[in-house]
Amino acid sequence: MSQILRQQIEKIIQITDAEFDHIFPHFTTKKFKKHQFVIQEGEYVPNDYFILNGCLKSYFTDKNGKEHILQFGMQDWWITDYQAYYNQSTATINIDCIEDSELLCLSFQNREKLCAEIHKIEHFFRKKTNKHNIALQQRILSLLSNNAKEKYDQLLQLYPLLFQKVPKQLIASYLGVTRETLSRFKSSSK
Amino acid sequence: MSQILRQQIEKIIQITDAEFDHIFPHFTTKKFKKHQFVIQEGEYVPNDYFILNGCLKSYFTDKNGKEHILQFGMQDWWITDYQAYYNQSTATINIDCIEDSELLCLSFQNREKLCAEIHKIEHFFRKKTNKHNIALQQRILSLLSNNAKEKYDQLLQLYPLLFQKVPKQLIASYLGVTRETLSRFKSSSK
Numbered sequence: 001m002s003q004i005l006r007q008q009i010e011k012i013i014q015i016t017d018a019e020f021d022h023i024f025p026h027f028t029t030k031k032f033k034k035h036q037f038v039i040q041e042g043e044y045v046p047n048d049y050f051i052l053n054g055c056l057k058s059y060f061t062d063k064n065g066k067e068h069i070l071q072f073g074m075q076d077w078w079i080t081d082y083q084a085y086y087n088q089s090t091a092t093i094n095i096d097c098i099e100d101s102e103l104l105c106l107s108f109q110n111r112e113k114l115c116a117e118i119h120k121i122e123h124f125f126r127k128k129t130n131k132h133n134i135a136l137q138q139r140i141l142s143l144l145s146n147n148a149k150e151k152y153d154q155l156l157q158l159y160p161l162l163f164q165k166v167p168k169q170l171i172a173s174y175l176g177v178t179r180e181t182l183s184r185f186k187s188s189s190k
Numbered sequence: 191m192s193q194i195l196r197q198q199i200e201k202i203i204q205i206t207d208a209e210f211d212h213i214f215p216h217f218t219t220k221k222f223k224k225h226q227f228v229i230q231e232g233e234y235v236p237n238d239y240f241i242l243n244g245c246l247k248s249y250f251t252d253k254n255g256k257e258h259i260l261q262f263g264m265q266d267w268w269i270t271d272y273q274a275y276y277n278q279s280t281a282t283i284n285i286d287c288i289e290d291s292e293l294l295c296l297s298f299q300n301r302e303k304l305c306a307e308i309h310k311i312e313h314f315f316r317k318k319t320n321k322h323n324i325a326l327q328q329r330i331l332s333l334l335s336n337n338a339k340e341k342y343d344q345l346l347q348l349y350p351l352l353f354q355k356v357p358k359q360l361i362a363s364y365l366g367v368t369r370e371t372l373s374r375f376k377s378s379s380k
Contacts, residue, residue: 060331068334070327083327086320092331115316119309126305126316130276133319136326137260137273141250141282143333144258 001029001052005104008050008076012127013120023121026110032097038079039095045084047105051077054101055165060093069174071139072098072162078128098166148177152185191219191242195294198240198266202317203310213311216300222287228269229285235274237295241267244291245355250283259364261329262288262352268318288356338367342375 002024009015015023027050032038038056039045049056056073058081070093073079081091088108115122138158142151152175156163163171172182192214199205205213217240222228228246229235239246246263248271260283263269271281278298305312328348332341342365346353353361362372 060334062335062337068331070330070334082320083324086324115313119312122309122312122316123305126312126319129316129319129323130272133323133326134273134276136323136330139330140260140326140333141258143330144250144260145252147252 001102004052004076005050009124012124015120019118023114023118026114027104027106030103030105032101032103034097034099037094037096038101038103039081039084039091039093041091041094043091045081045089045091046107048078048080048082048085048108048111049073049095050104050106051075051079052102052104054103055098056095056101057098057166057170058093058095067173069170072159072166072170072174074159074161074165078132082132098170143176148175148181149185149188151175152177152182191292194242194266195240199314202314205310209308213304213308216304217294217296220293220295222291222293224287224289227284227286228291228293229271229274229281229283231281231284233281235271235279235281236297238268238270238272238275238298238301239263239285240294240296241265241269242292242294244293245288246285246291247288247356247360248283248285257363259360262349262356262360262364264349264351264355268322272322288360333366338365338371339375339378341365342367342372 002020005024005027006015006020009020029052032054038049039058041060051073053075056079058070058073058079059067060070061067071079079095081093081095083089084091085108111125115125138154142154145151155171155175168182169179172179175182192210195214195217196205196210199210219242222244228239229248231250241263243265246269248260248263248269249257250260251257261269269285271283271285273279274281275298301315305315328344332344335341345361345365358372359369362369365372
């Protein structure tokens with residue numbers, strides 16, 4: 001399973017077996033059941049999570065009890081409450097499992113230690129954070145545009161696998177549309 | 191003026207005079223007039239911009255010609271189209287000046303060069319990108335929450351100086367409310 005992480009790292013930097021053998025023990029593996037919380041609002045957020053397998057969602061619940069989905073996560077994506085993780089503060093969002101999931105946990109301390117020890121690991125995480133930034137900018141532009149059909153087409157184009165993994169009502173919630181509207185989009189995009 | 195940049199860098203890492211003298215020539219200074227474009231949709235985005243003084247906004251224009259504000263920028267903030275800058279592709283948003291502005295321009299090549307040469311500069315940019323990530327996550331949660339009064343209070347708390355620099359109709363546009371609603375918020379927040 002560690003190969004999934006190594007493959008992602010090697011898309012950005014080259015590492016030797018010895019280097020990977022040093023890096024990998026900084027992660028711990030955890031298994032979560034479908035519906036289980038990984039992060040709950042108000043709790044301390046110790047880890048960033050690299051997804052070995054499974055499917056997760058991050059969301060926040062507003063005062064009226066309505067859930068708003070921030071992000072999904074699938075194999076070889078990273079997920080956490082980044083605001084809480086980077087600031088080492090408590091979560092303002094929840095993360096739970098859409099299906100049984102296995103995660104590699106990287107504590108903030110271990111991430112900082114690896115980045116300080118190995119320049120190219122710091123490079124890897126800077127590049128990953130840049131990519132995350134791009135995804136967040138796209139999400140903001142998509143939310144601002146208010147055109148649900150465009151949001152749907154963009155999501156389908158960027159992450160086709162999501163549509164196989166994530167239940168339709170969650171995709172609809174992410175896009176801010178009803179399930180009926182989503183079904184209409186699906187038939188018109190075929 | 192270079193001190194504004196140095197002060198920001200030294201909030202995260204320690205650098206010597208000699209190091210700063212090496213780093214600073216990788217930036218070029220440019221002056222822009224009020225209303226002048228820094229980045230235009232469809233154009234190549236060569237630089238990230240550190241704001242020495244002035245005030246800017248990034249926004250995109252939808253198919254109906256409506257402007258949606260993504261971000262403001264003030265002294266010692268960074269601004270660019272990060273999707274285009276990191277991918278070295280063309281802009282999907284515009285950036286223009288709300289008032290006369292002076293910017294330090296850092297090309298993608300120079301940023302990568304400095305990060306490769308000096309480990310602690312890579313650390314600086316990773317930490318800055320983390321902070322940008324937090325701001326983007328906050329913007330998404332604010333957009334999802336749909337509670338304009340909460341968005342207003344959050345913006346005022348995070349960036350009080352914005353309310354002195356940015357015209358009211360742009361703050362209203364950023365929050366997605368009318369100017370009348372904004373005036374109501376202002377009187378109820380005193």
